[in-house]
Amino acid sequence: MKRTVMTLIAALSLLTLFSFGCEQTDLGRYCVVGFDPATGGDGVKAINAEAPECLQRLCVLQSRMVLEGDTEVSQTVQYCSQKCGSDSECSGGEKPEHCDSGFVCIRMGSETGALDGKGICECRNFLTEADLCLGRYKASDRNNDDSCTSATK
Secondary structure (H helix, E strand, O other): HHHHHHHHHHHHHHHHHHHOOOOOOOOOOOOOOOOOOOOOOOEEEEOOOOOOOOOOEEEEEEEEEEEEEOOEEEEEEEEEOOOOOOHHHHHHOOOOOOOOOOOOEOOOOHHHOOOOOOEEEEEEEHHOOHHHHHEEEEEEHOOOOOOOOOOOO
16 A cells, blocks of 8 residues: 555656646737727737736737728737747747737837847737738748748848
């Protein structure tokens, strides 16, 4: 009996140890930025860099205008993001509604405070051509993207 308990404890300890070594991501999982999405429009972006529900504490809201029939409607998406150095670090994770094309790594500007100069994963579908082609964190990602015209390379 004592041997069985010790074996069980050892097995659980190993399982716990190995689970901490696994890479975890919550990229794309729903979160709350704390910005009213109804005030969104084309190209609106808000970032909550202290979101407790996200592993890296980064929650992003993106907004765009799309045509549905003859009517222009606003679409928004809110999701957990993560810091990145290239597009390859933005693969995997969940794909939120309206984010069919996945995520790319975008360099943050000075208006983002502590995130200035860092890259975070953003939903490709909600980026303007300028953001997608000029805002990429890594130039080689931009240069390999067929969506970016030769004029912006």
